[in-house]
Amino acid sequence: MKVLTRDSVRQVLSLDNCILAMEESFRTSVTSSADAQMLHAHAEDGEFHIKVGVSRDRDPMIAVKINGSFSNNATLGLPTIQGSIYLADSTTGQPLAIIDSGLLTRMRTASTTAVATKYLSDPESTILAVCGTGVQAHESAVAIAAVRKLREIRVWGRDSQRAKQLAELLRTELDVTVVSCDVLRGATYNADIIVTATSSRKPFVSQDDVSPSTFIAAIGADSPDKQELDARLVAQSVVIADIEQQSATVGEVHHAISAGLMRASSIFGTLGQVITGDRSIASTIQRTIIFDSTGTAMQDLAAARLVFAGAAARGLGIDIDLSS
Numbered sequence: 256m257k258v259l260t261r262d263s264v265r266q267v268l269s270l271d272n273c274i275l276a277m278e279e280s281f282r283t284s285v286t287s288s289a290d291a292q293m294l295h296a297h298a299e300d301g302e303f304h305i306k307v308g309v310s311r312d313r314d315p316m317i318a319v320k321i322n323g324s325f326s327n328n329a330t331l332g333l334p335t336i337q338g339s340i341y342l343a344d345s346t347t348g349q350p351l352a353i354i355d356s357g358l359l360t361r362m363r364t365a366s367t368t369a370v371a372t373k374y375l376s377d378p379e380s381t382i383l384a385v386c387g388t389g390v391q392a393h394e395s396a397v398a399i400a401a402v403r404k405l406r407e408i409r410v411w412g413r414d415s416q417r418a419k420q421l422a423e424l425l426r427t428e429l430d431v432t433v434v435s436c437d438v439l440r441g442a443t444y445n446a447d448i449i450v451t452a453t454s455s456r457k458p459f460v461s462q463d464d465v466s467p468s469t470f471i472a473a474i475g476a477d478s479p480d481k482q483e484l485d486a487r488l489v490a491q492s493v494v495i496a497d498i499e500q501q502s503a504t505v506g507e508v509h510h511a512i513s514a515g516l517m518r519a520s521s522i523f524g525t526l527g528q529v530i531t532g533d534r535s536i537a538s539t540i541q542r543t544i545i546f547d548s549t550g551t552a553m554q555d556l557a558a559a560r561l562v563f564a565g566a567a568a569r570g571l572g573i574d575i576d577l578s579s
Contacts, residue, residue, distance in 0.1 A: 257572035259562060261355040267565030268359065270401060273366040273558060280557035281370065281497075281527040287312045291552040293501060295478050301325030302478060304338075308552030309345050317345040318556035320356050324478075326454045335389065335454070336360060340559045350577065352563050356555070363558040364550060365394035367497070367526075368472045371546040372448060373402045374529050375495060375536060376470035380447035381406040386439070386460065386483070387452035387475070388412035388421045395450045395474065400429050403448065408433045411442035412453075440464045451475055451483040458510070461485040468541055474548040476506050483507065484545070490516035492543040493523045493536065501549040508547050522547075 283289075287310065294305040302324050309317045322338030329335065338356040343349060372380075380403050385396050388410070396408055408431055412418040415437050422435040436442040443449050443464045450472045451460060460483060465471065471492070475483045489511040496502035503509055503519035511517045524534035526546065536544060566572050 256350040256575055256577065257352040257563070257566065258575055259352055259354040259566050259572045261358050263566050263571040264355055264358050264562050266569065266571060267562050268362055268558065270362065270366065270398060272561060273362050274369050274398070274401065276557045276561045277363060277366040277554060278370045278530065280553050281367075281525075282530045283312075284525070284527040284553055285531045285533060289553055291498060293505070293552065295505070298323070300327055304477065304550075306550070306552035306555055308556035310553075310556060311345060314560065315345040316351070316556060316560055317343050318552065318559045320360075320552065320555045322356055322360060324454070340555060342559045342563055352559070352566075352572070354559055354562055359558050359562060360550075360555070361391055361394050363554045364391060364474060364548070365398035367548060367554055368395045368450060368474060368546075369398035369402045370530075371472055371495070371526055371548065372399050372470065374526065375544050375546055376403065376448050377468065377540070380470070382409070382446045382448070383407070384409045384411065384442040384446035384449045385421070385452070386411050386442065386449065388414060388417035389452065391474065392450070392452040393421055393424065395452050395472070396425055397428065399448060399450065400431065405429075405431045407431065409436050409442035409446065410434070411436045411439050448472070453483055454481060455483050456480050458482050458485045460488065462488045462491065465543055467543065469543050471543065471545045472548060473507050473545055474550075476509070476547070477550045479505050479509060482510050486511040486514040486516050488543070489545060489547075490514075490521075492545045493539040494521070494545050494547055495529060495536075496522050496525050496547050497549055497551050497554075499525060501551065502547040506547040506549040507545065
């Protein structure tokens with residue numbers, strides 16, 4: 256079995272190959288024999304996400320990811336999210352790898368956001384609003400810029416100084432005008448694309464903050480107590496889920512259902528169904544479209560498989576034998 260550190264992941268996993276892997280993962284999720292499960296375990300000042308993804312088709316594997324999410328870690332000089340992925344052959348149970356999941360999770364999430372933007376936003380979109388100032392907000396902005404020809408990025412965060420720092424970083428990396436906004440609506444209104452990448456437990460984006468026909472990639476609500484969007488905004492929009500069941504139990508849809516504003520059956524479809532053409536958003540183009548991104552185990556499996564194959568080709572990783 257290989258142990259693959261974050262440095263090994265960094266050498267193998269690029270934005271380009273990760274976007275392709277995520278798109279293919281959602282495409283095949285519609286027809287392939289796969290299973291994805293999710294569990295949350297609460298801890299003092301944080302929580303653990305346990306996600307299991309099993310593929311029974313080509314190159315059958317199972318990926319089990321355990322991530323700890325602790326929002327106060329910054330004060331300790333630690334990452335907010337830490338964890339690992341256990342990868343095994345799903346036909347024999349043979350362990351294949353243990354992979355650091357920090358960078359992998361950030362990249363697969365940002366790459367999925369890029370895929371959702373590619374299929375759910377107006378191709379002529381040029382203005383992006385980024386709500387959030389952390390690493391995931393940064394990764395998401397860079398990924399979206401890879402699939403849309405942006406002319407302006409607006410950054411907003413509760414900490415205005417951190418918003419300015421992220422704006423400056425994006426200016427150095429992307430050939431686009433980047434501004435920081437002190438007021439949320441100054442960033443989001445009239446934006447073509449909005450990405451919310453926070454750990455908020457209270458909604459901060461309402462209907463009044465969003466123009467018609469905007470695409471919103473909501474990626475922060477990955478547990479039942481997290482929420483970024485007002486439930487009324489969600490209920491009145493066209494909602495595309497990564498996994499419908501997860502959106503209904505831990506995503507933005509979960510809060511709209513709890514408020515009695517919509518049902519799980521009101522979800523328009525999944526990203527995989529839009530990619531394959533099983534669902535068409537053509538008739539919804541004048542309405543706000545929300546991608547309720549809760550994070551799926553199949554994304555983790557696709558990224559872990561990519562890292563494992565790339566590391567093997569390059570001779571990366573540390574060999575260990577747990578049975579010895």
